[in-house]
Amino acid sequence: MKKRLIYLDNAATTKTHPDVVSAMLPYFSECFGNPSSLYDLAAASRTAVEDARGKVAAAIGAKADEIYFTSGGTESDNWAIRGVATAHAKKGRHIITSAIEHHAVLHTCEALEKEGYEVTYLPVDESGRVRVADVLAAIRDDTILISIMLANNEIGTIQPIAEIGEIARTKKIAFHTDAVQAVGHIPVDVNSLNVDLLSLSAHKFRGPKGIGALYIRKGTRIAPFMHGGAQEKRRRAGTENVPAIVGLGAAIERAVALMPEKTDRILKLREKLIAGLGAIPASRLNGHPNERLPNNVNYIFEYIEGESILLLLNAHGIAASTGSACTSASLDPSHVLLACGIPHEIAHGSLRLTLGEETAEEEIDYVLETVPKVVQRLRDMSPLTPKELRSR
Template sequence: MENKHEIYLDNAATTRTHPDVVSAMLPYFSLHFGNPSSLYSIARSSRTAIEEARRKVAAALGADEREIFFTSGGTESDNWAIRGIASAHGKKGRHIITTAIEHHAVLHTVEALEKEGFEITYLPVDEYGMVSPESVEEAIRPDTILISVMLANNEIGTIQPVQKIGEIARSHKIIFHSDAVQAIGQIPVDVRTMNVDLLSISAHKFGGPKGVGALFIRRGLRIDPLLYGGAQEQRRRAGTENVPGIVGLGAAIERAAAMMSEKAERMKKLRKRLIDGLLTIPKSRLNGHPTERLPNNVNIIFDYIEGESILLLLDANGIAASTGSACTSASLDPSHVLLACGLPHEQAHGSLRLTLGEETTEADIDYVLGVVPTVVQRLRDMSPLTPKELRTR
């Protein structure tokens, strides 16, 4: 019998492109199709649209529009921030500070730089996935050129003390980058208040299209390009601009900023209801900080079962969820984030991440709370690791 429910709770992986955003994008696929770098009138509407989107992104981030550079998404923005600084400042020093829980777009980039002779310090986190600003300051060396700490973790939702870390970086005259991909549209982001020099965003995390993002680069900062070949984006990022995508990014971030406060309050209420309900299941625990976390993020571990098994049974019941980062969903490795929080390998394999969206309803939460305990019990009854007191047969 076909399941009639379709509940999407994986908004940290991607959000639905909002219809208003799609409508804003459509004319730039065929009506205003000109290459923005061309001089004739057909192209001018494309150029005008890009600059309008740049103003919208700048306004949402508290930046100057000349500090916004469009990219293909969060991964490119992270790569450009880190590699661009390493290339431009490598003669000054070859030490970079980051954390053990960064997105792989950051971790794999610094790992590649290690092979090129850079030294990387991976800061530990506490049991909640929180980085200590004191540990950042203690890790600084005379040859440190970059600190990269994400604003909010994509798996467990913990919000980092980025403003304080930024103050430390500025006092030591060290460049500071933050991956804010998960935070935009969820919590306020102001690049001046946060004391960041570089900040990465991606449109599809807040109701925009996939394949487009932006990098904030503080004015006056010396950074080398990641891509070469053209004079686009103030000669810093080559390649013909993705005009429909950029228009969509601008429309999405303007919309997300306008509704963020109201949405966050609603998400927090739904999140509490979901967490409270799931934690009634024996041998369960919440991952991430209990209060300093994204308003839409719920990450729970159920002992004695694997996360992948939960996902399959939830999907059979019409619920879309994940075990962690969408970028590592095909990997059999345990979550590097949960391992960094001190969890053993067997528990780091078994998390369930449920991330709410603006379409999530109380009825959705009630349905999930009805399904998950049954799924968990079924899997525990099948597992040889489950103790007798938790079995029903």
């Protein structure tokens, strides 16, 4: 008998859509030419790459020649930060970011600190929002880059990127946003956001893993990320992953087209889930109540461990997470929750549920039946649980 699976970890990755797979398949075995070659077979691959580039550009309001293909969000973040830092090293060595960024940003900044750069890690309020005034106050004469994510991967909070970008533009400072969790889920336009660089990744919106893009506004000074060939206008060498690039183009075009209809349905399910989990005693919703991704629900249940919740939910056929998939092997509490002012001992008990376009209302009903039982079972086992929260 097949085990039930309710997949609520779409922020970690999504199932590649069959239409996206179908679009990719010819480029594995039929149109397999290297785009850099000169014969007709290569031209077909080259045309497919440029067609996908145009689709990515159209999805975020950019020009096609401002889109550069990468291996995913992590590479895009690394390139944006290190590339700008390298290109502007003589002008200054100060970078501004936030305390709740993805580790692809934080670890890159930490690596640059070892090379003599200075990084200001901005605090956030209890909902995980960066204060625009804090950004302005942190700017120095030698500030060369500001990097603030569009939407947080753990708690779903959406940042005031347009306002921050306006400040950066006025001050003539390069501005990057990690939009990996946002693209394909909320409207994204690089011009209205006032960003110079933007990272995205296909597998967050039903595309394949291992492919992403970095938007680089024309005129932005940035050093190449990889050397060795003329691909991507000599900025990112290496033979193009044509099937994956085609998949990215198909997935982002599909995600944008379906966004209004999909978002409305998912929002209703999210609100039902938030209301139901909020009825559990000693629980709290993490992230901004309104300025958050439509598919994100992140709760803390006091007196228990998030890892224990996941194991028991898995036994009931529910796939969820405690936070970022990139830190799932760590026993440390979420750096995002700690930055929001949640105490260390409470931050351990977090649960992230991220919905997808295939999530059904019956599945949400089952989750709302199961989670309270799991939480109660774990609280009954915990010596930390106060008497009034025990069932016996």
